[in-house]
Amino acid sequence: MRKRELLRLVWQNITQNKFKTVMTSIGIIVGAATIVMVIAIGKGGQMDVADQFKNLNAGAIDISCEGAGKESSSSGRGGFGGFGGGMPGGGFSDGNSSSENSGSGGRMPNGGEMPEGGKMPDMSQMPEGGEMPDMSQMPEGEEMPDMPQMPEGGEMPDMSQVPENGKNSADGESTEGATGKNDSAREASESRENDNSGNRGDRGNRNGNFAMTESTEQEIITLTDEDLTNILAGDVGASEGTISYSTRSSIEGGELEEATTYTIAGVQSNYAQISNLTMAVGEFLTEEANNNKEKSCVLGANIAAEIFGSAIDAYGSILYIDQRIYVVDGVLESMGSVSSGISPDDAVFIPYQTGIKYLVGENADPTITIIADDVEHLDTVITATTELLAEYYPNTEFTYEDAGSKMEAASASNEILTMLLIAMAVIVFIVGGIGIMNVMFVSVKERTNEIGILKAIGCSQKNILLEFLLEAGAISFIGGVLGMLLSLGITPLVRYFDVRVELSLAAFGAALAFAVCTGVIFGFYPAYRASKLVPVEALSAE
Amino acid sequence: MGIIELSNINKYYYMGENALHVLKDVSLTVEKGDYLAILGPSGSGKSTLMNIIGCMDVSDGGEYYLDGESVHNAKEEELTRIRNEKIGFIFQKYHLIPTYNVLQNIVMPLLMRGLTLKEAHEHSMEIIHMLGLSDRIEHKPSELSGGQQQRVAIARALVGEPAILLADEPTGALDKNSGIEVLKLFQRLNDMGNTIVMITHDLGVAEHAKRIVKIVDGELTIQEK
Numbered sequence: 166m167r168k169r170e171l172l173r174l175v176w177q178n179i180t181q182n183k184f185k186t187v188m189t190s191i192g193i194i195v196g197a198a199t200i201v202m203v204i205a206i207g208k209g210g211q212m213d214v215a216d217q218f219k220n221l222n223a224g225a226i227d228i229s230c231e232g233a234g235k236e237s238s239s240s241g242r243g244g245f246g247g248f249g250g251g252m253p254g255g256g257f258s259d260g261n262s263s264s265e266n267s268g269s270g271g272r273m274p275n276g277g278e279m280p281e282g283g284k285m286p287d288m289s290q291m292p293e294g295g296e297m298p299d300m301s302q303m304p305e306g307e308e309m310p311d312m313p314q315m316p317e318g319g320e321m322p323d324m325s326q327v328p329e330n331g332k333n334s335a336d337g338e339s340t341e342g343a344t345g346k347n348d349s350a351r352e353a354s355e356s357r358e359n360d361n362s363g364n365r366g367d368r369g370n371r372n373g374n375f376a377m378t379e380s381t382e383q384e385i386i387t388l389t390d391e392d393l394t395n396i397l398a399g400d401v402g403a404s405e406g407t408i409s410y411s412t413r414s415s416i417e418g419g420e421l422e423e424a425t426t427y428t429i430a431g432v433q434s435n436y437a438q439i440s441n442l443t444m445a446v447g448e449f450l451t452e453e454a455n456n457n458k459e460k461s462c463v464l465g466a467n468i469a470a471e472i473f474g475s476a477i478d479a480y481g482s483i484l485y486i487d488q489r490i491y492v493v494d495g496v497l498e499s500m501g502s503v504s505s506g507i508s509p510d511d512a513v514f515i516p517y518q519t520g521i522k523y524l525v526g527e528n529a530d531p532t533i534t535i536i537a538d539d540v541e542h543l544d545t546v547i548t549a550t551t552e553l554l555a556e557y558y559p560n561t562e563f564t565y566e567d568a569g570s571k572m573e574a575a576s577a578s579n580e581i582l583t584m585l586l587i588a589m590a591v592i593v594f595i596v597g598g599i600g601i602m603n604v605m606f607v608s609v610k611e612r613t614n615e616i617g618i619l620k621a622i623g624c625s626q627k628n629i630l631l632e633f634l635l636e637a638g639a640i641s642f643i644g645g646v647l648g649m650l651l652s653l654g655i656t657p658l659v660r661y662f663d664v665r666v667e668l669s670l671a672a673f674g675a676a677l678a679f680a681v682c683t684g685v686i687f688g689f690y691p692a693y694r695a696s697k698l699v700p701v702e703a704l705s706a707e
Numbered sequence: 708m709g710i711i712e713l714s715n716i717n718k719y720y721y722m723g724e725n726a727l728h729v730l731k732d733v734s735l736t737v738e739k740g741d742y743l744a745i746l747g748p749s750g751s752g753k754s755t756l757m758n759i760i761g762c763m764d765v766s767d768g769g770e771y772y773l774d775g776e777s778v779h780n781a782k783e784e785e786l787t788r789i790r791n792e793k794i795g796f797i798f799q800k801y802h803l804i805p806t807y808n809v810l811q812n813i814v815m816p817l818l819m820r821g822l823t824l825k826e827a828h829e830h831s832m833e834i835i836h837m838l839g840l841s842d843r844i845e846h847k848p849s850e851l852s853g854g855q856q857q858r859v860a861i862a863r864a865l866v867g868e869p870a871i872l873l874a875d876e877p878t879g880a881l882d883k884n885s886g887i888e889v890l891k892l893f894q895r896l897n898d899m900g901n902t903i904v905m906i907t908h909d910l911g912v913a914e915h916a917k918r919i920v921k922i923v924d925g926e927l928t929i930q931e932k
Contacts, residue, residue, distance in 0.1 A: 170818045174807070181806045618802045621763060622816045622863065623791020625784065700763045704802065 166628045175635045179643070189604040190644025192597020193683060197648025197676040199590040202655060204672035207583035209665030214575045216501050224537035225439065226403070226547060227566040228396075228554075229530070230386055384560040388531045390433070390517070395557065396535060401549035402542065406535035407433045408517065411507050412525050418484030419472035427468060428512045429486060431520030431529065437463075437497075439536060442509055445469075446480040447495025454494070455516040460523070462491045463514040466499035489523055491515065543567045594679055597644070598687035605637050605691035616695050617703030630696035637688020638681050645680030649673050708775065710870050710902050711737035711760060716769035718755050718925075729755050730766070731925040737871070737904060742897040744916035745906045752925040754875070757906045761794055761873050762786045774870040791819055795864030799876035801856040803848040809859050810835075810844035816867040831866045838862045838892070854885030861892065865901075872896065874905040878912055890915045 179186050393408045409432040415424040436442070437449040445466065454461050464472070464479055473479035476496035483490050500509045521529060537546040547565045554563055609616070616629060656666050718730040729752045737743055747753040758764035759771065762778055763786075771778040774793050781789065796802075803812045813835060814827035822830065835841055838858045848856055857877065864872055874893070878886035894915065897903050905916055913919050921928045 166819050167821055167823060170824060173824070174811075178806055614802070615804050618804060619815075620787070621761070621790060621796050621802070623787055623789075623819050623867075624815075625787050625819075628819070701758050704763075704798075 166624070171628065171632060171635065175632055175639055178636060179639055185604070186640055186643060187647070189601060190597075190640050190647065192593070192600040193641045193644025193680045194597075194648040194651055196590060196594040196597045196683065197645040197680045198651040198655060199586075199593050199648075200676040200679055201649055201652035201668065201672045202659065202666070203583065203586035203590050204675060205652070205656070205666045205668045206659070206664060207579070207586065208667040208669060208672070210579040210582065211576065212667055213665050214572065214579055217575070223568055224403075224540040224543065225568050226535050226537060226543060226550070227564075228388070228533040228535065228550065229564050229566075230388055230561060384558060386558050386561050387527065387529060388533050392554070392557070393533050393535075396533065396550055396553060399549070399553040401535075401553055402539060402546040403535035403537050403550070405435070405439065406533060407436050407439050408531050408533045409433065409436055409507070410517075410520070410525065410529040410531040411512065412520070412529075414487045414524055416472065416484055416486050416513065417488070419479070419482060420474060421472055424485075428507065429520065429524060430507045430512045430514050431517045431525065431531075432514050433517050436514070439534060440509065442500065443498045445476045445496045445498040447493070449495060450514060450516050455518050458519045458522050459516060460486075460489060460491045460519060461494045461516065462486070463495045463497060464493055465497050465508070465510040465512045465514075467510040468513055469493075469496040486513065486515070487524055537567075543569065590679075594683045597641075598683040601637055601641060601684050602687040602691060604640075605633065605688050606694075608636075609633065609691050609695040612695075613698060613703050613706040616698050617700055617706065620698070620700035621704060626696040630692050633692030633695050634685055634688055637684045637692065639684075641680045641684025641688075642677070644684070645677040648680065649676055652676070708772070709736040709738045710741075710774050711735065711904070712770070712772040713760070714770045716756075716759060716766045716771060718752070718759065718764075719767050729925050730759070733769070733922075733925070733927050735920065735927060737902065739870075739902055740897070740900055742893070742903045742917040743905070744913035744919045745904065745922055746908070746910060746913040746919050747906075747922035748908055751922045753906050753908075753922050756922060757873065757875055757904075760871075760904060761796060762789050791816055792867065793870040795867060795869035795872045797857070797860050797864050797872060797874040797877045799879040801848070801853075801860045801880070803856055803859055803863075805848055807847075808844065809840060809846050809848070809851070812848065812859055813840075813844075813862045813866055815863060820867070827866075831862070834862050834865050852885070853881050854888060857881060857885070857889055858892070861889070861896075865896070871902045871904055874903065876907055876909075877905065878907075878909075886912070 388408065390408050393406050397404060397406050409430055411428055411430045413426050414429045416427050417424045430436075432450065434450055434452040434455055437444070442449070444463075447463070449463055450461060453459075462484070464476075466476065469476045469479040472484060473482055473493075479493050479496050482493050484493065485491070497509055497514075515524075535546070535550070537543050539546075547567070550565070551563065554561070619629060653668075656668060659666050713733055713735040716730055716733040717728070720727040720729055733756060745753050745756065755764065759766050760773075762773070762781075765786075766779060769779065773789060776789060776793070778786070778789065790796075804815070807815075810828060810831075811824070814822075814824065814831050817827035817830060818824065835844060838861060840855070840858060840862060843851065843855065843859075848859065851859065857880075861872075861877075864874075872893075877893070878889055881889060890912065893903055893905070897917070903916070905913070907913050
């Protein structure tokens with residue numbers, strides 16, 4: 166039998182009962198729509214990642230001081246470390262104002278344990294009375310349990326139950342340390358009196374976690390622009406670099422009705438160029454402003470819009486950061502979201518030295534960013550830098566992060582998500598396929614008599630198999646097409662929920678291929694059964 | 708040699724341990740141009756015999772030649788081809804395919820031989836005209852009367868120019884007038900040289916044939932008219 170005639174008959178069978186065809190293909194419709202959406206969302210995710218990293222310089226390596234948790238001593242210290250994680254921010258950010266001046270804690274680690282000879286965080290701004298608001302975590306007004314008076318045998322307050330407030334690197338993690346046992350708690354409280362160190366949360370976390378076997382003291386240092394100069398001068402394969410830190414502080418002014426907390430980034434004049442930032446208005450912070458510790462700032466696009474309504478309005482205006490007047494020197498163009506580090510759209514940039522002087526003091530947790538000359542050999546740059554820094558700080562570990570590895574991590578998690586969604590789509594297809602199989606079985610049953618007639622007048626097994634297979638394939642093809650249309654309908658809805666969807670021809674192709682394959686695979690057995698029917702029995706079937 | 712040569716055909720139906728001997732050493736010869744009626748009550752084995760003659764079932768022993776081809780040891784594929792080329796079936800219940808129109812039903816055997824619908828249509832025009840179905844070819848079977856449906860079935864049987872027409876109770880589902888019309892048509896077809904084998908339980912119908920054989924309990928008794 167000619168394929169064309171066979172197709173004609175198949176088409177006739179399908180169109181005779183449109184309702185049944187559509188009902189049969191519902192599973193496939195959903196499956197195909199799922200596939201299209203999965204691929205579109207996955208692709209959207211990839212493009213998101215790419216966008217997030219487009220501002221990142223490929224050769225950029227971030228160097229920050231590693232919280233030397235692992236090496237740090239006794240369990241007592243561990244407990245302390247964990248606890249301390251929450252403290253310093255509070256200490257620093259001086260519980261000032263009623264505004265939610267949270268979060269600084271996480272940012273100003275320095276010191277960590279530094280029991281002896283460490284740099285003492287500036288306690289001058291600490292509220293008197295020993296009540297330390299844990300700004301990093303606790304809601305405003307909460308009082309920190311007074312550690313020295315803590316009953317022995319009591320447990321450390323479980324910080325994890327304190328509502329998270331603002332983004333703070335010290336957050337939840339430090340709680341593990343905090344839940345340490347009595348002795349550690351006691352020791353912690355003692356230590357606190359001694360050290361009062363601003364300890365970065367993650368360090369604390371590690372301290373708390375490993376109730377520690379090693380006894381080497383690890384030195385935690387604060388990176389400075391001197392370190393940057395040393396690295397750049399040290400022939401490590403990087404000739405450009407900058408140092409920056411971020412903190413959070415309250416801002417007033419413009420159209421703000423009340424003081425609001427924003428991310429403040431202390432940066433050098435070359436930060437804009439290294440981070441590929443472009444100005445919408447005005448100019449970026451100058452070297453001069455940095456050296457003179459001028460109170461000027463550059464606003465991210467979102468912030469300018471929030472505080473002043475527009476970039477133009479913001480330019481040249483003044484605002485209050487931590488109750489000090491700053492002049493807006495410029496506004497950045499919208500850069501889009503970033504996956505890590507400082508999001509330029511939502512940050513206020515101030516000169517590095519200005520921030521050190523007025524905002525963070527010694528508590529800064531700066532990150533040095535160097536640009537490798539050869540993007541292909543980031544490893545050697547990192548190795549050279551490690552060796553160089555080891556000469557200055559033999560007992561300190563630093564963390565290195567390069568753009569590529571960040572991007573890989575982001576892509577990897579995106580891929581896992583995509584795989585999960587694909588698994589889901591496959592399950593939908595299997596269910597849809599079983600649906601088709603069922604309907605095809607019923608169809609074969611219904612049409613047994615017809616199959617008998619066809620066989621009696623000389624239709625071969627092959628043709629009958631082919632007819633039913635084509636029918637299943639055609640039903641699922643129709644389902645695939647309807648599914649694609651459905652996905653087009655869903656897309657605006659998904660976008661409405663701020664999920665990036667990138668429809669592609671490949672996705673439609675994959676959906677259609679999957680749909681047809683499902684139909685043919687699951688339609689095969691019923692078709693095979695039909696082809697094997699005994700003519701006499703099939704004919705006598707009612 | 709006849710168009711149909713059956714010799715010592717046996718058929719058993721197995722029901723567990725028991726074998727039911729349905730056809731017992733049946734031998735039959737049908738010459739070209741013959742018009743034979745096989746007459747028998749229900750349960751006599753006449754349907755089984757028709758299925759074997761129609762190559763839809765195989766015998767358990769014995770030999771069967773149809774138009775010179777050996778059928779008794781043919782494989783399913785062969786049987787399919789023989790059914791398509793040598794036999795024109797006419798069933799009691801017409802057995803038309805409800806989703807196809809009259810034309811498609813009629814030309815189906817030709818489509819299976821690889822003709823296109825257009826070629827098949829041209830090829831079958833004469834038969835369609837002869838059976839008075841020209842203005843009905845776009846209709847669905849359900850839109851036709853019983854007599855018309857049986858004529859469509861007859862057209863389908865004729866269209867492939869088979870060696871024999873095999874009719875199973877062709878008038879069984881028809882009213883008297885339609886039945887008479889069909890039998891007249893058979894007479895005409897036979898006069899044109901077609902070989903017809905008709906199976907019926909109705910002596911009145913069987914008497915239209917040139918020759919009658921009776922089957923009782925699986926055994927044939929030749930009865931000349």
